[in-house]
Amino acid sequence: xxxxxxxxxxxxxxxxxxxxxxxxxxxxxxxxxxxxxxxxxxxxxxxxxxxxxxxxxxxxxxxxxxxxxxxxxxxxxxxxxxxxxxxxxxxxxxxxxxxxxxxxxxxxxxxxxxxxxxxxxxxxxxxxxxxxxxxxxxxxxxxxxxxxxxxxxxxxxxxxxxxxxxxxxxxxxxxxxxxxxxxxxxxxxxxxxxxxxxxxxxxxxxxxxxxxxxxxxxxxxxxxxxxxxxxxxxxxxxxxxxxxxxxx
Amino acid sequence: xxxxxxxxxxxxxxxxxxxxxxxxxxxxxxxxxxxxxxxxxxxxxxxxxxxxxxxxxxxxxxxxxxxxxxxxxxxxxxxxxxxxxxxxxxxxxxxxxxxxxxxxxxxxxxxxxxxxxxxxxxxxxxxxxxxxxxxxxxxxxxxxxxxxxxxxxxxxxxxxxxxxxxxxxxxxxxxxxxxxxxxxxxxxxxxxxxxxxxxxxxxxxxxxxxxxxxxxxxxxxxxxxxxx
Numbered sequence: 267x268x269x270x271x272x273x274x275x276x277x278x279x280x281x282x283x284x285x286x287x288x289x290x291x292x293x294x295x296x297x298x299x300x301x302x303x304x305x306x307x308x309x310x311x312x313x314x315x316x317x318x319x320x321x322x323x324x325x326x327x328x329x330x331x332x333x334x335x336x337x338x339x340x341x342x343x344x345x346x347x348x349x350x351x352x353x354x355x356x357x358x359x360x361x362x363x364x365x366x367x368x369x370x371x372x373x374x375x376x377x378x379x380x381x382x383x384x385x386x387x388x389x390x391x392x393x394x395x396x397x398x399x400x401x402x403x404x405x406x407x408x409x410x411x412x413x414x415x416x417x418x419x420x421x422x423x424x425x426x427x428x429x430x431x432x433x434x435x436x437x438x439x440x441x442x443x444x445x446x447x448x449x450x451x452x453x454x455x456x457x458x459x460x461x462x463x464x465x466x467x468x469x470x471x472x473x474x475x476x477x478x479x480x481x482x483x484x485x486x487x488x489x490x491x492x493x494x495x496x497x498x499x500x501x502x503x504x505x506x507x508x509x510x511x512x513x514x
Numbered sequence: 515x516x517x518x519x520x521x522x523x524x525x526x527x528x529x530x531x532x533x534x535x536x537x538x539x540x541x542x543x544x545x546x547x548x549x550x551x552x553x554x555x556x557x558x559x560x561x562x563x564x565x566x567x568x569x570x571x572x573x574x575x576x577x578x579x580x581x582x583x584x585x586x587x588x589x590x591x592x593x594x595x596x597x598x599x600x601x602x603x604x605x606x607x608x609x610x611x612x613x614x615x616x617x618x619x620x621x622x623x624x625x626x627x628x629x630x631x632x633x634x635x636x637x638x639x640x641x642x643x644x645x646x647x648x649x650x651x652x653x654x655x656x657x658x659x660x661x662x663x664x665x666x667x668x669x670x671x672x673x674x675x676x677x678x679x680x681x682x683x684x685x686x687x688x689x690x691x692x693x694x695x696x697x698x699x700x701x702x703x704x705x706x707x708x709x710x711x712x713x714x715x716x717x718x719x720x721x722x723x724x725x726x727x728x729x730x731x732x733x734x735x736x737x738x739x740x741x742x
Contacts, residue, residue, distance in 0.1 A: 324644055351650035361645035365663040374659060375649035420645075427649055 282329035354424030414445030529698035540619025548627020
């Protein structure tokens with residue numbers, strides 16, 4: 267929304283990734299600016315989730331370069347844990363820590379990594395729960411929450427580390443339709459506040475409304491990219507047209 | 515029956531003490547081995563996985579009675595007569611039945627514990643580890659703060675089961691002359707010929723220990739499940 271074109275946050279150049287003999291990413295290049303919201307759309311198996319997971323090295327890349335904030339992701343000397351502190355990630359299946367209640371989920375990383383004292387972390391956690399509308403669930407365990415609530419907690423947990431970048435891996439795909447809205451609302455709020463976001467999604471409405479740029483991926487490459495208007499109103503590549511016809 | 519208890523009661527309770535002592539040592543070292551090899555089998559390192567696999571398969575593939583004979587008689591022979599390390603160090607290697615029994619029991623218990631721990635960790639959704647890592651926690655921090663607390667909860671019934679099996683396995687070590695319950699009972703039967711009574715008493719003694727162990731485990735499990 268307020269993308270700063272002069273400040274490139276994530277630089278991806280000729281990214282390749284294989285799982286054994288299966289080549290999933292075949293030369294992906296793009297730059298993502300500070301404050302930019304990028305939505306990645308495309309059919310299943312197109313490599314969008316793998317691409318996202320490469321950005322914080324949950325997947326080790328096979329070739330090419332990713333530079334985030336000046337740090338090369340595949341550099342052997344990189345302190346990967348330090349690096350990841352600055353990149354929040356939200357997963358399709360929430361992955362809340364089942365052995366901890368909501369507030370403990372939010373406090374674990376800041377306290378364990380000495381980013382904050384217990385009191386500071388608790389205060390910040392309560393503020394974050396307030397913003398995602400779940401203050402009254404602080405003492406609940408993940409198993410007691412609905413899908414939408416879990417995902418909002420997961421977003422708050424990622425934000426507790428005050429990251430510069432947030433990655434979303436199909437954050438609403440595992441939700442009941444009626445719960446999608448509450449999660450998207452939180453994400454939209456984040457986007458409006460200038461967070462750099464990379465969102466793999468099937469929510470075309472969200473992409474159209476919130477994204478600064480939409481990437482269409484298929485077969486391990488970015489086939490087409492542009493503003494939401496360009497992609498949704500006048501797609502050029504036949505695969506994009508075909509895909510959008512099916513999902514819209 | 516009364517006569518046996520009067521005459522041999524203290525002998526049998528001493529033997530029970532010896533059984534418990536051996537089981538305790540075996541379980542202690544067995545747990546340590548199990549944790550070490552269990553963790554070695556889940557980390558992302560081919561060499562450590564292979565070492566763990568070899569250990570587990572080797573121990574699982576050899577009956578404990580063979581292992582007991584091998585450690586008690588075989589290892590000192592290898593050390594003293596085949597490798598001649600005794601000349602080198604100036605002392606002969608001699609293992610007491612308790613030492614050999616503990617090693618044997620621990621190796622055996624460790625192999626099965628290792629499998630329990632591996633399975634317990636692998637039963638936890640990999641997403642838990644990924645989420646912790648994505649926040650910047652290291653592998654081991656994620657393991658100890660997120661994965662293991664959940665895994666241990668799932669492992670407890672199997673661990674208790676293994677404890678019971680190890681406790682009963684101490685009876686196998688009667689073959690190397692360790693004065694535990696079965697060995698002692700054999701001597702009692704040899705001098706009294708009262709097989710029914712003696713073995714009946716021994717069976718009840720095992721039963722009591724194991725039921726008590728189960729009760730402790732139940733309490734522990736309830737404690738761990740509090741707040742869930």
